[in-house]
Amino acid sequence: MELTILGCYSATPRVNTNPTAQVLTIKNHLFLIDCGEGTQVQLRRYKVKFSRIKHVFISHLHGDHYFGLIGLISTFMLLGREAELHIYGPKGIKEIILLQLKLGKAWFNYPIIFHELESKESQLIFEDEKVEVHTVPLKHRVYTNGFVFKEKLGDRKLNISEVVNAKIGVSYYQKLKQGFDVENEEGLMISNKKVTFNPESPKSYAFCSDTAYYPECIPNIENVTALYHEATFLNEHEKMCKPTRHSTAQQAALIAKEANVGQLILGHYSTRYANLSKFKEEASAIFENVELAEDGKVFKI
Amino acid sequence: MELTILGCYSATPRVNTNPTAQVLTIKNHLFLIDCGEGTQVQLRRYKVKFSRIKHVFISHLHGDHYFGLIGLISTFMLLGREAELHIYGPKGIKEIILLQLKLGKAWFNYPIIFHELESKESQLIFEDEKVEVHTVPLKHRVYTNGFVFKEKLGDRKLNISEVVNAKIGVSYYQKLKQGFDVENEEGLMISNKKVTFNPESPKSYAFCSDTAYYPECIPNIENVTALYHEATFLNEHEKMCKPTRHSTAQQAALIAKEANVGQLILGHYSTRYANLSKFKEEASAIFENVELAEDGKVFKI
Numbered sequence: 196m197e198l199t200i201l202g203c204y205s206a207t208p209r210v211n212t213n214p215t216a217q218v219l220t221i222k223n224h225l226f227l228i229d230c231g232e233g234t235q236v237q238l239r240r241y242k243v244k245f246s247r248i249k250h251v252f253i254s255h256l257h258g259d260h261y262f263g264l265i266g267l268i269s270t271f272m273l274l275g276r277e278a279e280l281h282i283y284g285p286k287g288i289k290e291i292i293l294l295q296l297k298l299g300k301a302w303f304n305y306p307i308i309f310h311e312l313e314s315k316e317s318q319l320i321f322e323d324e325k326v327e328v329h330t331v332p333l334k335h336r337v338y339t340n341g342f343v344f345k346e347k348l349g350d351r352k353l354n355i356s357e358v359v360n361a362k363i364g365v366s367y368y369q370k371l372k373q374g375f376d377v378e379n380e381e382g383l384m385i386s387n388k389k390v391t392f393n394p395e396s397p398k399s400y401a402f403c404s405d406t407a408y409y410p411e412c413i414p415n416i417e418n419v420t421a422l423y424h425e426a427t428f429l430n431e432h433e434k435m436c437k438p439t440r441h442s443t444a445q446q447a448a449l450i451a452k453e454a455n456v457g458q459l460i461l462g463h464y465s466t467r468y469a470n471l472s473k474f475k476e477e478a479s480a481i482f483e484n485v486e487l488a489e490d491g492k493v494f495k496i
Numbered sequence: 497m498e499l500t501i502l503g504c505y506s507a508t509p510r511v512n513t514n515p516t517a518q519v520l521t522i523k524n525h526l527f528l529i530d531c532g533e534g535t536q537v538q539l540r541r542y543k544v545k546f547s548r549i550k551h552v553f554i555s556h557l558h559g560d561h562y563f564g565l566i567g568l569i570s571t572f573m574l575l576g577r578e579a580e581l582h583i584y585g586p587k588g589i590k591e592i593i594l595l596q597l598k599l600g601k602a603w604f605n606y607p608i609i610f611h612e613l614e615s616k617e618s619q620l621i622f623e624d625e626k627v628e629v630h631t632v633p634l635k636h637r638v639y640t641n642g643f644v645f646k647e648k649l650g651d652r653k654l655n656i657s658e659v660v661n662a663k664i665g666v667s668y669y670q671k672l673k674q675g676f677d678v679e680n681e682e683g684l685m686i687s688n689k690k691v692t693f694n695p696e697s698p699k700s701y702a703f704c705s706d707t708a709y710y711p712e713c714i715p716n717i718e719n720v721t722a723l724y725h726e727a728t729f730l731n732e733h734e735k736m737c738k739p740t741r742h743s744t745a746q747q748a749a750l751i752a753k754e755a756n757v758g759q760l761i762l763g764h765y766s767t768r769y770a771n772l773s774k775f776k777e778e779a780s781a782i783f784e785n786v787e788l789a790e791d792g793k794v795f796k797i
Contacts, residue, residue: 207571208534210541232567233509233534240511256599258570262563266533269559270508287599294595298557298588300638337601 196221196346196398196496198421201237203462203488205405205427205441206259208232213490214259215463217423218243219400221344222325227251227267228342228402234263235270241491246276250321252328253284254404255339261288265295268307276305283320283328285338286311312340317415325349331415333406335440341404343416346397357390400496401456404463407436408446413454421496422456423488425463429473432465441465444474448481458496462488497522497647497699497797499722502538504763504789506706506728506742507560509533514791515560516764518724519544520701522645523626528552528568529643529703535564536571542792547577551622553629554585555705556640562589566596569608577606584621584629586639587612613641618716626650632716634707636741642705644717647698658691701797702757705764708737709747714755722797723757724789726764730774733766742766745775749782759797763789 197220202213214231218238225247227234238245245267253261261284271280282288289309296303310320312330321328324347331341350372358371363385367377376387401416404425416422427441436442442450444461451459459482461474468474471487478485486494498521503514515532519539526548528535539546546568554562562585572581583589590610597604611621613631622629625648632642651673659672664686668678677688702717705726717723728742737743743751745762752760760783762775769775772788779786787795 206574208537208567210537232564233537236509236511236534256596258567258596258600262567262570263533266509266559266563269563273507285599287595291592291596291599294588295557295559295592298586298592298638299559337599 196344196400196420198400198423198460198494198496199241199243200462200488200490200492200494201234201241201243202231202490203464204259204490205425205463205465207466208259209466211490212466213237214262215254215404216263217402218248219344221400222346224250224326226328226344229254229260229404230262230264230267231259232262232266235267237490238267246271246274246278248280249278250281251283252342252402253282253288254333254341254402255335255337256285256287256291257337257405260405264288265292268292268296269299269301272301272304279306279308281308281310281321283310284312285340286313313338329415331401331403331412333403333412334409335405335407339405341402341406341412341416343399343401343419345399348397349394351387351391351394354390354392361385361390363390398496403450405441407440408442408449410450410453413450416450416456417454419454419456421458421460421494422451422454423460423462424450426461426474426478427463427465429468430477432467444478445481448478448485451478451482451485458484458486460486460488460494497645497701497721499701499724499761499795499797500542500544501763501789501791501793501795502535502542502544503532503791504765505560505791506726506764506766508767509560510767512791513767514538515563516555516705517564518703519549520645522701523647525551525627527629527645530555530561530705531563531565531568532560533563533567536568538791539568547572547575547579549581550579551582552584553643553703554583554589555634555642555703556636556638557586557588557592558638558706561706565589566593569593569597570600570602573602573605580607580609582609582611582622584611584613586641587614614639630716632702632704632713634704634713635710636706636708640706642703642707642713642717644700644702644720646700649698650695652688652692652695655691655693662686662691664691699797704751706742708741709743709750711751711754714751717751717755717757720755720757722759722761722795723752723755724761724763725751727762727775727779728764728766730769731778733768745779746782749779749786752779752783752786759785759787761787761789761795
């Protein structure tokens with residue numbers, strides 16, 4: 196799993212900083228998470244093969260998280276896209292996009308499928324053989340969801356030399372991968388555990404932006420391999436968190452610790468801070484494994 | 497009068513090229529003309545004092561001409577703007593902007609005044625003591641206007657030494673500036689022309705993008721000091737003009753010649769061309785004074 200940060204600053208795009216957008220590569224999917232203004236340029240800048248994006252997840256309808264979506268959709272049209280595009284986001288997003296396409300008399304060379312969200316409970320919103328995605332309801336000034344992306348437990352791996360030693364026919368390999376005990380060529384039952392390895396443990400990634408400090412989200416993100424949590428403010432501006440419904444770096448670290456995540460990635464910094472090192476410093480006092488998102492940075496998860 | 501090109505390419509924003517947006521400085525106004533995605537970043541990049549923009553003119557509702565507007569409006573809110581913002585653009589633009597502000601639960605710290613356009617005739621849409629702005633109906637796939645910005649004829653200038661020689665009292669200076677003959681301190685009538693200079697001849701700028709070749713626009717842009725006319729294609733792709741309703745560089749030059757303009761500025765280049773010099777070459781065969789727009793370029797008009 197690989198996470199490319201396209202933008203990780205709050206509020207307004209500037210010459211050298213971009214609003215929220217990231218691409219998660221997971222089991223052959225390219226998922227786009229949020230899409231602030233300029234995201235399509237960031238996708239080009241970091242050479243993401245963005246025609247492969249088939250699913251876009253929008254956390255909430257503040258501009259720094261979605262104003263780039265209509266431009267990306269239009270560019271897909273100009274580029275002759277034919278593949279479906281699925282958009283997951285708060286109720287209202289469909290009206291915004293379709294109104295602009297209608298007034299621009301846009302043609303539709305590919306289907307856009309909207310999955311509008313309005314539940315306050317966590318929901319399974321995407322699932323295939325290898326991946327599932329759930330919403331993580333958050334607490335912000337407008338209806339907001341984070342998302343948790345989970346690999347499913349894969350097949351068991353064959354221990355080929357043991358499989359051969361045990362004289363198991365090829366036609367049974369699939370059953371072995373699925374965890375069954377099987378009969379060998381001599382009619383003996385072979386215990387699965389003797390001839391297979393455990394599958395890789397599935398990885399998971401949670402995206403939580405934007406939100407006030409909200410421990411109620413912990414059950415939905417517990418034990419994830421990596422958590423991106425917004426950290427708009429440093430401690431010195433903690434009093435700004437309440438009216439704006441944002442978090443400090445320390446509050447993000449408290450969530451990471453309580454949720455027992457593997458790694459915490461901070462982002463959504465207020466543009467008032469010229470130097471980000473204090474974000475890491477303040478969070479590290481509470482939770483050890485902290486990384487700072489930066490535009491263009493790639494995290495292996 | 498000064499024109500700053502923020503973006504002059506068609507279709508999709510890329511790492512080093514931007515969709516249409518320009519700032520016209522005219523008689524102490526900063527007028528923003530079109531506002532493609534990323535315009536607010538371009539305004540910052542070229543250090544335009546963009547809080548001074550009070551009037552935005554949108555030609556048509558294709559994304560490369562207005563997708564940056566909602567972001568700019570939002571940034572004005574975040575920056576605590578209080579001054580009115582006037583938006584002139586096709587019917588529908590108000591619905592697009594207000595829907596997004598409503599769904600984002602935006603607060604309004606400044607008034608936005610929409611002037612929605614739907615006439616197919618040229619209209620006077622802005623006027624003050626020194627400037628007037630008219631629409632220039634164009635021919636494109638959706639309802640589109642260009643705009644012509646005209647300085648008004650200013651006051652006559654006093655020839656101070658002659659005014660003193662002629663013994664004209666200070667209380668008559670304003671009348672002189674307005675062109676009247678006046679009585680001097682000895683009761684003699686003094687001819688205005690003897691003691692004043694002609695005012696500077698008023699300048700004018702016309703913006704025509706996007707449009708097919710459309711000579712019907714000529715009466716509305718005749719004799720302007722400078723004309724920006726779209727030139728999406730070179731001659732080799734002239735056949736693309738009809739379905740897309742765009743122009744070639746030569747067609748732009750034909751319009752410039754027939755309209756007897758002072759200078760032609762080309763822009764709105766298709767992103768298929770790596771080298772722009774042929775645009776100038778092809779247009780110059782028909783009209784002599786041709787300049788190429790480039791992102792960041794400033795034209796003194």
